[in-house]
Structure formats: structure tokens, C-alpha cells
Amino acid sequence: xxxxxxxxxxxxxxxxxxxxxxxxxxxxxxxxxxxxxxxxxxxxxxxxxxxxxxxxxxxxxxxxxxxxxxxxxxxxxxxxxxxxxxxxxxxxxxxxxxxxxxxxxxxxxxxxxxxxxxxxxxxxxxxxxxxxxxxxxxxxxxxxxxxxxxxxxxxxxxxxxxxxxxxxxxxxxxxxxxxxxxxxxxxxxxxxxxxxxxxxxxxxxxxxxxxxxxxxxxxxxxxxxxxxxxxxxxxxxxxxxxxxxxxxxxxxxxxxxxxxxxxxx
Amino acid sequence: xxxxxxxxxxxxxxxxxxxxxxxxxxxxxxxxxxxxxxxxxxxxxxxxxxxxxxxxxxxxxxxxxxxxxxxxxxxxxxxxxxxxxxxxxxxxxxxxxxxxxxxxxxxxxxxxxxxxxxxxxxxxxxxxxxxxxxxxxxxxxxxxxxxxxxxxxxxxxxxxxxxxxxxxxxxxxxxxxxxxxxxxxxxxxxxxxxxxxxxxxxxxxxxxxxxxxxxxxxxxxxxxxxxxxxxxxxxxxxxxxxxxxxxxxxxxxxxxxxxxxxxxxxxxxxxxxxxxxxx
Ligand SMILES: Nc1ncnc2c1ncn2[C@@H]1O[C@H](COP(=O)(O)OP(=O)(O)OP(=O)(O)O)[C@@H](O)[C@H]1O
Ligand SMILES: [Mg+2]
Numbered sequence: 099x100x101x102x103x104x105x106x107x108x109x110x111x112x113x114x115x116x117x118x119x120x121x122x123x124x125x126x127x128x129x130x131x132x133x134x135x136x137x138x139x140x141x142x143x144x145x146x147x148x149x150x151x152x153x154x155x156x157x158x159x160x161x162x163x164x165x166x167x168x169x170x171x172x173x174x175x176x177x178x179x180x181x182x183x184x185x186x187x188x189x190x191x192x193x194x195x196x197x198x199x200x201x202x203x204x205x206x207x208x209x210x211x212x213x214x215x216x217x218x219x220x221x222x223x224x225x226x227x228x229x230x231x232x233x234x235x236x237x238x239x240x241x242x243x244x245x246x247x248x249x250x251x252x253x254x255x256x257x258x259x260x261x262x263x264x265x266x267x268x269x270x271x272x273x274x275x276x277x278x279x280x281x282x283x284x285x286x287x288x289x290x291x292x293x294x295x296x297x298x299x300x301x302x303x304x305x306x307x308x309x310x311x312x313x314x315x316x317x318x319x320x321x322x323x324x325x326x327x328x329x330x331x332x333x334x335x336x337x338x339x340x341x342x343x344x345x346x347x348x349x350x351x352x353x354x355x356x357x358x359x360x361x362x363x
Numbered sequence: 364x365x366x367x368x369x370x371x372x373x374x375x376x377x378x379x380x381x382x383x384x385x386x387x388x389x390x391x392x393x394x395x396x397x398x399x400x401x402x403x404x405x406x407x408x409x410x411x412x413x414x415x416x417x418x419x420x421x422x423x424x425x426x427x428x429x430x431x432x433x434x435x436x437x438x439x440x441x442x443x444x445x446x447x448x449x450x451x452x453x454x455x456x457x458x459x460x461x462x463x464x465x466x467x468x469x470x471x472x473x474x475x476x477x478x479x480x481x482x483x484x485x486x487x488x489x490x491x492x493x494x495x496x497x498x499x500x501x502x503x504x505x506x507x508x509x510x511x512x513x514x515x516x517x518x519x520x521x522x523x524x525x526x527x528x529x530x531x532x533x534x535x536x537x538x539x540x541x542x543x544x545x546x547x548x549x550x551x552x553x554x555x556x557x558x559x560x561x562x563x564x565x566x567x568x569x570x571x572x573x574x575x576x577x578x579x580x581x582x583x584x585x586x587x588x589x590x591x592x593x594x595x596x597x598x599x600x601x602x603x604x605x606x607x608x609x610x611x612x613x614x615x616x617x618x619x620x621x622x623x624x625x626x627x628x629x630x631x632x633x634x635x636x637x638x639x640x641x642x
Contacts, residue, residue, distance in 0.1 A: 231460075232460045232461075232464070260459075260460055261458065263460055264457070264458070264459065264460045264500075264501065267500065267501075267502035268454055268501065268502055271502060312455075313452075313454070313455045316450065316452060316455035316456070317455050317456065317458065319414075319419055319450075320448075320450055320455065320456035320458070321458055321468075322419060322443075323417055323419060323443065323446075323448045323450075324443075324458070324468060324469040324472060324516065324517075324520075325440065325443050325444065325469055325472040325473055325520070326468070326472045327440065327472065331474045332471050332472060332474060333470075333471050333474050333475055333476060333477060333480065334471060334477070335463070335464060335467035335470070335471060335477060335480055335481070335484075336464070337477065
């Protein structure tokens with residue numbers, strides 16, 4: 099299937115992490131992102147790394163697949179590390195490369211920042227790997243629910259997200275169709291100077307926008323015809339339920355955070 | 364006198380003050396469990412009629428009644444409970460991210476409890492033979508399959524009338540046939556009123572009654588058989604007999620002899636090879 103580009107890279111599965119309520123996952127990641135910055139000793143970093151790697155293993159998605167998904171980020175991680183080597187001037191000089199001194203503090207800080215970065219990206223990508231976009235939407239709707247009191251349009255936001263999710267593949271297919279149609283009329287998207295290529299995008303974008311607006315209008319009409327009158331009084335087919343496995347997972351996570359604070363130096 | 368289900372009383376409509384009248388003094392009646400085909404050239408006002416029926420638009424003059432209820436701002440939500448509509452473009456009416464979610468959409472809007480929702484989704488997807496596709500996303504379905512899902516989502520809300528506004532126009536002949544078969548089966552089973560809108564004379568043959576629209580006015584109300592006797596006049600108001608039929612006419616005029624006047628691809632093919640083997 100050519101749906102590799104679909105946002106998130108959800109890999110369907112039945113693992114424990116797949117079956118966790120999306121809200122549990124989002125909350126854990128939310129706090130993980132905060133607490134990563136509290137780690138400051140080898141033991142505390144070890145604990146968080148172990149947590150992330152074990153979580154990744156529990157998803158039963160091939161580790162090689164997960165790491166391959168991080169490819170663009172590897173570059174950033176390595177780049178951050180080297181940037182620190184060059185910029186930081188703390189601690190003692192360890193050795194010199196071409197008469198450029200490398201400090202011990204630079205190595206330590208560089209590794210710390212890169213490791214944090216790596217853990218953040220790994221854990222958040224575990225969320226999108228094990229949770230379908232629509233589950234994430236449902237979770238966001240549910241988590242933001244309290245904001246309804248201050249008139250924040252929670253339902254509308256969630257509906258907007260789910261409709262975007264629904265139409266992304268459709269619009270992708272359409273882009274492909276239009277670009278083929280334009281290519282057959284001699285528009286060249288792939289060669290020539292950048293300026294020409296950017297100009298070639300215009301005959302692609304204009305019909306795409308026109309059709310997207312037409313779709314939106316028709317969709318709105320179809321939704322109304324099917325009785326949509328806003329979030330009021332609606333029931334939901336997809337249901338989120340916190341069960342024991344969510345409670346145990348949350349408990350485990352809390353223990354790890356306590357462990358983190360105990361192992362801090 | 365039978366109880367009417369949908370009634371248009373001297374309805375006139377235009378899209379804006381400066382715009383021309385799209386419907387001019389249109390009156391007709393549709394009875395419960397009747398199949399009415401509305402046919403007319405492009406822009407003759409067919410889709411406008413459909414949108415007026417469930418209050419997506421309101422007429423400037425005249426009145427519309429659905430199941431005895433006057434269609435106006437206050438009654439539209441009640442009216443829409445009884446009217447299920449399938450539009451032309453299968454993509455632009457698919458709201459859910461999966462088949463199941465799409466059928467659920469109309470039920471969620473009506474506040475149906477979850478358990479009942481699940482039952483209704485099962486039954487209606489089974490009715491259109493799409494129950495193997497529960498979790499499919501729309502981009503993994505063909506146009507015909509999407510239209511069948513659209514029909515299922517309409518059936519799930521158990522309406523009293525189903526309006527198909529050129530619902531098969533974007534499908535290939537096979538898809539068209541499938542949809543029409545699904546629809547007739549369902550209509551038989553559930554005693555619905557059915558309104559099919561088309562500009563293809565091929566698609567009116569099975570209807571009980573035909574309303575022919577021309578330039579915003581009812582040009583003829585008759586049975587399909589009667590409609591087909593007026594080929595010449597139909598051609599004059601832009602309702603061309605199908606391409607195959609025209610092609611056959613041309614072939615006959617250059618001397619080919621056919622047993623039946625073919626109305627479809629297959630029939631023409633059949634005629635052509637029997638003719639050829641007789642040569
Ligand atoms: N939203 C609109 N705003 C202004 N004019 C419109 C609008 N929609 C339709 N019209 C005009 O109203 C007339 C009737 O349109 P309608 O869509 O009812 O025709 P139709 O019989 O369904 O045609 P088709 O066979 O092409 O679907 C057309 O002349 C059209 O240009
Ligand atoms: Mg139309």
C-alpha cells in the first residue's frame with residue numbers, strides 16, 4: 099500500500115500498549131516529557147532509558163522499524179551532540195582534535211542532551227505507532243472536555259481533526275491525479291531550476307484548492323442532511339474506557355517517577 | 364384518495380434576489396412506498412427539489428409538506444429524521460474515518476444509545492452487503508462501495524423516504540447496477556418511498572412514476588412507458604436518448620437489421636454479433 103505517508107505511522111496491533119486507553123498513553127507521555135528534564139545522574143538516565151526501551155519492546159513492533167522511523171531525527175541528535183562538543187567549554191580538556199580542545203563537560207552535556215532528545219522522540223513516536231489518529235482525536239476531545247466550561251469548542255475541534263484525518267488520503271490521491279494530469283499537459287515538476295519548479299506547483303495547487311472548497315461545501319450539506327446540529331445531545335459510537343490495565347500502567351509509571359527522584363544526584 | 368407523503372404546492376425558488384427562478388410554480392405529490400423518478404436536463408432544478416424536501420433550502424413561494432409536516436426552519440430536524448438523502452459524489456458525503464464510523468454519524472446525531480447503534484449499524488451494513496468492510500477507511504473502498512455505505516447510513520436512521528440525487532452518476536455500469544439492485548431490494552423490504560433523480564433515461568425504467576422537469580417546471584408526470592413514447596419531445600428538451608440507442612439508430616439507418624432496439628452496451632454487443640454471424 100502507498101499509504102506510508104499517512105500521518106502518524108500507526109501500526110495496528112494487539113499489544114498491551116496498543117490496548118491502553120489513549121488518554122492513559124497521552125498523560126504518561128505528557129509527564130514523561132516533563133520528568134526527562136529532571137534526570138541528572140547515570141542511574142536516573144538509565145531508569146528512563148530502560149523504561150522507554152522496554153515500552154518499545156512491549157509494543158511488539160520491530161525495534162528496527164521503530165528506529166528506522168526516527169531516521170530524520172538521528173541526524174538532529176548527532177548534530178546536537180557535536181554542537182555541544184564545539185561550543186561547551188567546561189571541565190578539563192580531554193584531548194585535542196586538530197588543535198581544537200574537547201572538554202569533558204562538553205562530552206557529558208552533549209550526551210545528556212542527545213539522550214534526552216532521543217528519549218522524547220522515542221516515547222512520543224511510540225504513541226503514534228500504537229494509537230490510531232482517531233483514537234488520539236477521541237482522547238484529546240475527552241481530555242479537553244473540562245474546557246467546555248469556558249466555552250472552548252472542544253467538540254468542534256475534535257470533529258475538525260477527525261474530518262481532516264478522513265480527508266488527508268483523499269486529498270493525497272487527488273494531488274497525485276492532478277499532478278499526473280498536469281504532467282501529461284507538459285508541466286514539469288521534477289527538473290529545471292527551483293524557480294520553475296515552484297511555478298509548476300501553481301497549476302497543481304489551484305485545482306486542488308478549488309476542489310477542496312467544493313468538497314467542504316458538499317460535505318457540510320451532507321452532514322446537515324444527516325441531522326448534524328452540533329455536539330449537543332450527541333451520543334458516541336467510539337467509547338473510551340479506563341480499565342485495570344490502565345490503572346496498573348499508571349501506577350507503574352508513578353513508581354518509575356519516584357525511582358527517578360531517588361536516583362537523582 | 365391516497366394519503367400523500369411529499370407534497371409540493373406551487374413552489375417557486377431562486378438562489379438569490381437577482382438570480383433567475385430555478386423552480387417555477389412546481390406542484391406534485393409523492394405517495395408513501397412509491398418509487399418516483401425525477402428526470403431533467405442539467406440545471407433543470409432536480410437537485411434543488413431534493414434540497415427543498417429536507418429543508419436544506421426554503422422556497423420563496425409556495426409550501427412543501429413532508430409526512431404532513433410543513434417544512435420550515437422549526438420543523439427541519441423532524442423532517443430530516445424521515446428523509447434520507449444520498450448525493451452524487453461518494454467521497455464528499457463520507458464523514459467517518461471508517462465504514463462503521465460513517466454509518467454511526469447519523470445515529471450519533473440523533474442521540475441513539477450506543478448498544479442500539481451497534482445493532483443498527485450491523486443490520487444496515489448487512490442489508491447493503493458491506494458487513495465485511497466494517498473497519499475499512501474510505502480510501503480503501505471503490506466508488507460503488509462508498510455509495511453502498513452511504514445507503515447503509517441512510518437506512519440506519521430508518522427514514523420514510525430515500526432520495527438518491529444522481530447517486531450512481533459517478534459509478535461504472537457495474538457499480539450502477541449493483542446500487543440499483545441494492546436499493547430496489549431494500550425498498551421492497553422496508554416499504555419506503557423512493558425518489559431517484561437522474562438525467563439518464565435508462566434509469567427510469569423501473570420506477571412507478573416519472574416526473575420530467577424542464578427549465579424549472581414540471582413538464583410531464585407519467586409512467587415510464589408513457590415517457591418512452593415521447594422520444595422526440597424528450598430530445599427537444601435536452602433529454603437525449605442514451606448513446607447506445609443513438610448509435611443503434613445510426614447503424615439501423617445504414618442498413619443493419621436488429622431484432623430488438625438495444626438499450627445497453629451488452630444488448631448492442633449481442634445484436635452486433637448475432638447480426639455478424641448471420642451475414
Ligand atoms: N448554490 C447555488 N447558487 C446559485 N445558483 C445555483 C446554485 N445551485 C444551483 N444553482 C442553479 O440552479 C439551477 C438548477 O440547479 P440544480 O442543481 O437544481 O440542477 P439539476 O437539475 O440538479 O442539474 P444537474 O443535472 O446538473 O445536477 C442551475 O441553473 C444552477 O446554475
Ligand atoms: Mg443535480
